[in-house]
Every structure is written in C-alpha cells, then in structure tokens.
Amino acid sequence: MTIRSLGFFLIVSASGVALTPWQGPKLAGPAPVRRIADPFPTFNGIALDPAADLVFFSDTNLKSVVAYPHSGAPGASSAAGKPLRAIRGRDTDIGFVAGIAVDPAAREVFAVNNDIEDTMVVFSYDDHGNVRPRRRLAVPHQAWGVALEPKRGELAVSVQGFNSIMVYGRKADALEPPLRSIRGPETQLADPHGVQWDGVNGELVVANHGNFRGFARNIGAGCVPVTPRESDDAEREHSGPGFRPPSLNFYSADAKGNAKPRRLVEGPRTRLDWPMGIAVDGARGEVFVANNGDSSVLVFRHGADGDAAPARILRGPRTQIDRPMAVAIDAERDELWVANFGNHSAVVFPRNAEGDAAPKRVVRNAPEGSPTVGFGNPQALAYDTKRDELLVPN
Amino acid sequence: MSQPRIAAFARSADGSLQPKRVIAGQGSRLGRTVHGLAYDPVHDEIVVPNPLAAAILVFRGDASGDAAPVRVIQGPRTRLQNPHSVNLDLVHDEILVGDLRADSALVFPREAHGDVAPVRALCGPRTRLDHVTGLAVDPATDLLAIAAAKEVLIFKRTDDGDVPPRASIEGPHTGIGHEPWQLQIQGGRIFLAASNHLHQWAYQGGDHPLPDFKEVPPDPWHDPTPGFVGVWNVTDEGDRPPLFTIGGPESGLFHPTGVAFAVDKGELFVSDSVTNAVSIFRVPQLFAAPGKRP
Secondary structure (H helix, E strand, C coil): CCCHHHCCCCCCCCCCCCCCCCCCCCCCCCCCCEEECCCCCCEEEEEEEHHHCEEEEEECCCCEEEEEECCCCCECCCCCCCCCEEEECHHHCCCEEEEEEEECCCCEEEEEEEECCCEEEEEECCCCECCCCCEEEECCCCEEEEEEECCCCEEEEEECCCCEEEEEECCCCECCCCCEEEECHHHCCCCEEEEEEECCCCEEEEEECCEECCCCCCCCCCCCCCCCCCCCHHHHHHHCCEECCCEEEEEECCCCECCCCCEEEECHHHCCCCEEEEEEECCCCEEEEEEHHHCEEEEEECCCCECCCCCEEEECHHHCCCCEEEEEEECCCCEEEEEECCCCEEEEEECCCCECCCCCEEEECCCCCCCCCCCCCCCCCEEECCCCEEEEEC | CCCCCEEEEECCCCECCCCCEEECCHHHCCCCCCCCCEEECCCCEEEEEEHHHCEEEEEECCCCECCCCCEEEECHHHCCCCEEEEEEECCCCEEEEEECCCCEEEEEECCCCECCCCCEEEECHHHCCCCCCEEEEECCCCEEEEECCCCEEEEECCCCECCCCCEEECCHHHCCCCCCCCEEEECCEEEEEECCCCCCCCCCCCCCCCCCCCCCCCCHHHCCCCCEEEEEECCCCECCCCCEEEECHHHCCCCEEEEEEEHHHCEEEEEECCCCEEEEEECHHHHCCCCCCC
C-alpha cells in the first residue's frame, strides 16, 4: 500500500527514507503526475583541441562535460552524435557549469561552475564517467567564463556578481587565491560573462551584460539607503545601481586592480545583445561574440572602439544559430564553432562566414528536432491564472 | 544561470518540450538566476527581481521575446542591494521584496517605478532576518511570513524597522534546514520549499578566500539532508512538524527551491535544482479548508 493510496502523505511512521540524525518529518511521496525536464545535454561552453581531434562542451542541463570528435564529414548530421566521453555524476562536482577551456599541453579541461557550487573543476582529457576532478579550485560565487593563456600560465575567470576578473595560476587548486584581479569602478565591468586572452596583442577581452549592482557598501543591514557618498557626484555615477549598455572591454593582459579598459566597444551600432562567450583570432585580428540575445555571431576587428559596427554578422534561419552561448576558432581548419543553447546543437562554419549562411557541419546532442526545455537552475515558480501557464525563470 | 529568461509552459505540459513563450534579451533587463517570481492575476503582470542590477522588474502578463519591463524599481532610495525574492499582496496593493545580502524585507507600492523608497523596511538585528529568500503575506490574519536562514519568521504585516518577529517556525521537528527558499501563502497555510542545502561562500566579497576555510566547501547540492515542500498553518509557531510534506524518493525531489500552485486544479508545482526539472503534484487536500491539524 502506498502512501498516496491512503489519500494523504504526511509524516508517515514507516517506510520513509532513513532520517537519522535528521529529526525532521519522514518523507514519502507522492509521485508527481507530470514532470518537465530535458533528457539531453544543453551545450554551454565550447573548447577546441584540433591537434587532439577533440571538442569539449560544458552541459548545464545534465551537469556534465562532453567530448566529441573535432573532425567530421561535411554536411548537416540529422542523428544525435554520441560523445566520445561524458564526465558526469556526483563525484565530478560538475554543477550548473558555464565556461570551459582546455590546456592541450597538459591534456586538461577546465570547467567553471556558475551556480552555486563556486568551483572550477579540472579533468584529464581521458576522464569519463563519474570521476573525481584532478583539481577543484574555489572561485567566487557566480563565476561564468574561463580562459587559459598558456604562455603566461594564467587562467582568467569572470565573476558576474563581483563585477570582476580573477586571474589564477594555471595549476591553481583548492583555496589558492588569485594572482591578481581586475575590479573596481574604473574597470567598467558590469555582469561580465565571456572572457578571452588575445595572446598576439597582449590583451584580455571581456563581454559585459551591463547589469550593475553598484559598489555601495552595505553599512546598515539593509536599514539605510545604499547611496554612496552624497557629496560625490562622480562616485555616485560610477557606483550606483543601473543598467549599462552591453559592451566588450579590452584590457592589457597585465591589468590588475581598478584598471581602465584600453578600449570599450559599446553602443547601438555594435548590436551587442547579451554577449556571452567570445573567441579571439589574434592572428587575423578579429573578435567573435556569441550574441545570445538576437541569436547571432558578431565579428569585430581588433582595434574597434566605441560605438563600432561589427565587421561581419552571422545570423538567420539557415545558420541554425539559436541562443548561442559560446564560440571558438579553429585556425588550422579555418573554422568557426558555435555552441547553441537553444537547439541541442553546435554548428561549424568557415571562419569568414557571414549573413544567413548554412553551417558546414552540425554536432547534435539530441535527435534532430528534439525540443529544448532550456531550464537552468529554476529556483522559483509562478502560475499565470489567466493563461493557465507555468512561469519558470532561470 | 547561463541563459537568463522567463519561460512559460502550458500548465498541462509534461516531458521534454519547448516553452510556449520566453522573455529574454537585452531589452528585458533580466539577469541570471532569478530566485523569485510572482504573477499578478488582477492586473495581469509579472514581477521579478534582477539581483545583479539591484532592481525589481514588472512585465505585462503576455510579455514575450525581448520585451521591456513596464516598470522598474531601482536606485539608491530603494534600499535594494541584492533582491532575490518577490511576492505580491494584492489586497493592499503592495510588492514584497526579500533582499538576500541586505538581510531585509522591503515593501513597495505595487505601481512603484524608479528610484522610490520602500513604504516599509524590515531590517536590523532584532528582526533575525538573514539570507531572505522567500516571503508572503496572509491578508486574512495580517501576517507576513519570511523564509530566513534556517527558519520561517512571522511578523505582523505592517511591521517596520528593527522589530522582532512575533513568532517563528523552527527547530528539528520542522525539518527546515539550511536555506529554505520560495514561500507562498494560500488559504491560511504556508507552502515552503524547504530546500535544505547549505551554500558556503569561500569568497565573501574580497579577492581571497576567507581564512576560516581549510578546504573547498562541499557542493551545496550534495547536502545529505533531503529537502521537501512543507505546509504549515500561518498561525503555527515553534518546533512544529509540517501539516503535510512532499518529498522522499517517490517525489523525485532532492533540494526543491521553487513552489507555486493552481488551487482550482488542486495542483502544486515544484522546481528542483538537482534535477533541473519542474514536477507537478496533484494534491487537492493541501488546498482544503485550513485549521485543524490532521
């Protein structure tokens, strides 16, 4: 006899889960009558190692890191590709993962947990299944992007809530602090997401969403207004909460502290709209942006500044780009990779593709046409009585 | 999370499917990981916080795509620092806001817009507010229930300033562990997503991990204490077990954080961060006349 068949299900005295030492109510049922969930991975970050013939994706739905063959036959595949390896399970400590990077020399893959694990986990290329990470580095809450600069031996990690970039040593582990951070009102960082090094030009590039909480100190446990010093209009302008335009911020690779960006690409001509992951083609002097808000990829020339229009835009139904989260460049094969959050796929283009171009190849993590639920840590719900709809935020 | 948005699904949705509509895009001014959400059936509006911009956004009920909010509460006078939860008191035409980092509960007129001061602000050490993530008003009893760090604190609806709660629901028999999350009140009953996960912040705003930590904190979702949805009378107090619970292996819930309901359908909706899923339970008993404990 199930608890449900009794018509009530409170505080049962038998057949509940083992509770000791928890003294709370024993829990048993009921079972849900319906459940909304996506059984397939949802691509988020992307990292290429052409020499190893591997492409890695972070998967925020099933909480995994998956690896696929980098090469592939031209033409759109209609079948779901089986990953070569999938790192998934409780021991992996992979959670709501966002950015991902690879270290080809060490054959390691780095994945940043965005919410709420507050860690960056590091695995071997060869890891598979429910394995413990090689290293597990504590990072601030709401870390999103990660990028490796092998020559400098440094990892840059973007942190949304801190409005900062933390720079760690390549082998940082456990509670090791950052080597330096970029943080403060002059940085103009506001909800940073994608981060990438430009090794050719000695720069660090950051994509900003523009959400800005402000730098005001909490001096009254919420009992007082959060205004910075009343007399300092300049500080108020820099410090107060607001919605800033989305931007690409370019810093010196050595930047630290309250450093001003060398350049700031920002304004309506940029067409930036929730810029997520970015890729830098230093040799050709181009910056690629996964422009999530309008399902496009924007390409800016090195040196772009201010309200600069993109040099190229890849967008349209033939591209199959849908809520892109990340981009990557394969200089050897002259290809652009785009990881889609919106349609269970990654799409591969010639590096110079623009307009409504069809992809050369498609890597699918689900059968073609599979719906994408798109949940990402749904921590609240509401019911729209007028439309008989369930409202679910990410 | 990575894809900021509000997605709308048919209540009858089941399985893996696309949302009917999505609010997303730069113009929406949404941010990551929305911890609170409320629908206003009287004025057909959606209220949602953006903690990264210290703002409260109000959308039309039928908003879709890159829709802009019709009203925004933001600015130094608002006292908003890190608002994570919202709810509505439509009897008194007010928006309730829980601020997680400021440890406060703020109340605004429903039609507030811009840099406006709250009409009431619960805050200060006597309130015991800490890590506020859920709150709701019961107009019938004129009580305000707030999910704090490890308990539910009960205030008079009109309490203001640094005042102590009139009661609390807390203790081992309640089952409420760390970080109870979304909280709703319906028919004199509190519905609480007792998530029971402990998020330890190795970095507390500085550039270095806190020296108190000797090792990396464990994954909060690996907390061995199971979460559940618990139901109490709003007049309950002390170490009272819930009237009802939804949890355990059969429920598929691990650490539930979101809770809402369709009363006339007898359905309860629950989200869970471990499974990244929303489960729908048919539990008309929970919406029956309140009062007596079973």
